[in-house]
Amino acid sequence: MHDPVASADPRYRADPPADDTIARILAGLDGEGRYEAIAVVNREIAAWTTNGVLDGWRASPATPAHIAAALEEFVHAARVLPDWADPARIGAAEAVFVEMSMLSCTLLFCASLPECYVPVDLASVLHTAGQLEQHTDYRVRSTAAMIFPVMLRGGLTAPDGGGVAQVLKVRLIHATIRHLIMRGNPAAVMAGGETGATLAELAPKGPGLHRALYARGWNVPQHGLPINQEELAYTLLTFHYVFLRSLRRLGLGLTAAEEGAYLHGWNVVGHLLGIGEPLLVRDMAAAERLFARLQARGRDAANGGALPYGAPDPRPALANALMRAMQDEIPLRLLKPFPTLLTRYLCGRTNARELGLDGRVSLVSRALFALCMGAVRGIDWLVRRVVPGFSISRLVSRVLGYRLTVKLLMDQTRPLKLPEVLLNGVAQAVQAWHHDPKAPAWMNRLELRLRPDTSSTSRKQG
Template sequence: MSAALRADPLADDTIAAILAGYGGSQWEAIALVNRLLAQWQSNADVQGWQAPDGTPAPIAAALQAYLAAAATLPAWADAARIERAEELFFDMSMLSCSLLFCASLPECYVVPDLAGVLHVAGQLEAHCDYRVRSTAAMIFPVMMKGGLASPQGGGIAQILKVRLIHATIRHLIVRGNPAQAAGAAVPALDAPCRHLYDTLYNHGWDVPANGLPCNQEELAYTLLTFHYIFLRGLRRLGLGLAPQDEEAYLHAWNVVGHVLGIEDGLLTHDMAQAEASFAALQARGRQSPFLPDPRPALGAALMRAMQDQIPLRLLKPFPVLLTRYLCGDAARIDLALDQRVNLLSRALFGAGMGLARAIDSVVRLALPGFSICRMMTRIVGYQFTVKFLMNQTRPLKLPPALLNQVGHTVRAWGDDPKAPRWMNALEARLAGRKARRAAPGGQPC
């Protein structure tokens, strides 16, 4: 059976058992499950979790069986590689957020079926920030120190919640367990859409044409956007990692993929394999149009969300230009990012990137940590991270302890440890934040 018609039996059976075993409406059952999932705040919480008194027995049994089967790392997980990936994520800091906004998320929207699921699941043209912030709410807990391996971390707990969210989306869209829906087209319903669940349930879905929602192929492709596209973006900025570091980063995200319910046979283990898999999945996805095409609206909403965080009018086109640079011409066309950009902004971006890479390649012979490209993308990332993701009026939807950990991590990203002091001071000035005082013994030049 095609990967587009395979989903996640463990999570799907869990949701099916919950909805079948609840005496009230399925909306009430989902609301109850969401309240129970809020108790999964750390990796320690999901080990041996017991449903509180008063929980309907079918729901308690389904969730406890799910955790017993899923709340462990795979036997092939390498602690040293995971730890190295965490170090790399921390080292890239604000740059990681630039790559999330301008590479990973845009590439997610390129595949028509996947963009269609995202559109149905959240009307993301109107609520782009929901998708971005939900994604960050998983990435940070996963990639922070101890996120996957420490009882105090929150990565496993967050992944297992997302896995059940995917199963709920599948169940509502196909109106039943996906295992019984692989060959059927689900007709749309002419019924009021009072909330997201109604929207999913009423929308309709052509399974033979589009595959199952959130299917194995789409999950594997999405995983590639979070590790392979991140690493490819670093290469395109002239900041590529050593091969062993790239493989460590791929490995950590493969562990995430396994816990998320992606079949091990769909995981990739080096950049060549990841590149081939990404190209094949993207090409296959492009052959299945989803009408009306949601991709241009999704791309425009993402660009608009980024531009809103940039104060200078001259620099507002930079997210579009950086996305074109990182994702290439095909993605630019798919997402309709080929609109005219004023000549001065385009010239400033092109000259800046070209000159920066040329200077970097020369100066790094003497100062390995020097990189103007890194500084430029960190400045962009600062706007997105601090002003958007960490906006105190709309904090990420994370447990308080985990949100505090994320805040502490982001505050530690203020200075680039690889850059000389004067570059950190310049970066702080251009980003609009206060420069930190240099630590004794810091790099002076």
């Protein structure tokens, strides 16, 4: 792999293998026939629960022949790891995720997801695809539905892991969204050189997400293709680079070898997700450069008129919905602003302002947060000189991450339920994360007292 190059504009490239698969499935269909075929696809890919299931996978007998053939050919080709994938480094990446445990969840909620909303074009698609300011569960749970299977032990390499299967599901969902928004195969538009194509907004013919996407309208010169290569690469960076950068900002940075392994593991995910190799980065310096360039271009889209005249910026609604979801799980009123304040700290002032997270927070809460961050960093630095495993920052992040994981991911009374196989994986991870092996015994006891009681957490199918 090498640093990204600007040989071709990634905004006008998507994922031909996945796009061609969906185009084959939907060819010649319109109206209800289109949505019925998509329902068949969703039913079939729901059976992709583990990597082992993909070996020799065949569609169910009731599946129309052309849909079965398209899906089977896609699975056969797309499930293979790249030849540069290193199982040892993938294992090291999994070890980082497991070792960071609940801290990984805190950084997902307070860094990766907020940064994902900064490019206005991507936020606009996310807004349409889930009305996410009203249904934050969708974004949180669908994101977790990929991260956990990918990063848990054996997620990418073991037959009983679920990472490859989950990534391929996401890849076809992306292709379906692109096909609906573009009202056909995106590659057909670009092959004709029609970069000036603009699809007018239509009145949705009935309720539902798929009809809303089809009627949405799209301006290719301003937006590029929906969920294009650049946006896919940027999203991947929020999962590995932003995570590693956040650890550094919390004073919990990893070694260069650990950071490189984590980037490598996610690069394998990027390959499976259909991201071209030039947009995969192998070290933090290259990741920082690419992230800055892509985020600047995504930010400039808003200032350059990417939003239709008079349309509201979707980013503040998305970000504030995420903050409210976290605040709802914090019992003390004084501490409720902490997720917003932590997001500001991890993502920076500019991003916080564009996400609408720069609103007024009580002076007491701000002072308490600043005092806590300063004291924690200072105490951690001092005590770790004598007790290497000591970290108050780690303790606080684990407690917050535990609460958010239990309440936002494992509670099956929420509208979007996790598949049972994934829920079991998350539950097993939570059980394994009860004890921090790097912390002194008294800190583990304190953490246990601060965590919410999971015995009452509902996992019933609501």
